[in-house]
Amino acid sequence: GENVEQHPSTLSVQEGDSAVIKCTYSDSASNYFPWYKQELGKGPQLIIDIRSNVGEKKDQRIAVTLNKTAKHFSLHITETQPEDSAVYFCAASLNYGGSQGNLIFGKGTKLSVKP
């Protein structure tokens, strides 16, 4: 089955700096890769996702890149702010036609943005 590895487990940056979180996946059939942000005591919140037919996607300060050949994808946050501090999870799934695959999550990255 699918296995997702995520690095680093903790990341501390100064406000205004960039943060990069990397994930690798094992199943080449996986075709959907979301990123979730989880704040303390809350459920995971989808912040951005990418499908396997796209190499990069950007939404304001957040971008995700996907390398299908190497089976890795990354989250990039620019101009970090203290409110970006949270745990970030990458995930992978196989969605095809009308079928929705379950999400396989990485172990999470605790991001701390120091003011």
Place this chain on the structure above:
Amino acid sequence: EPEVTQTPSHQVTQMGQEVILRCVPISNHLYFYWYRQILGQKVEFLVSFYNNEISEKSEIFDDQFSVERPDGSNFTLKIRSTKLEDSAMYFCASSGSLASRDEQFFGPGTRLTVL
């Protein structure tokens, strides 16, 4: 904005007791999921549900677990005889609207504590 809701927010039970966790998915969604997160660990898939039946389940989802959609709005997870190791945060998620088939939206979770 529509959201997934879960009740209760916190459930404390004695080992061996039955618990039912409740979820109201987003109204036009077609796919429903339960995930769990043991404290400090990654989110793990339990079960997915579509068209009134289980479509996929993990090895965690053994005979002690069951899911049900008793009416048009609720989606429940039942644990028949709780064990200490069932203590975790349980998240419900839904997906599959016509507009965004892949995105899974998570509820705020139910913290289950088994004593």
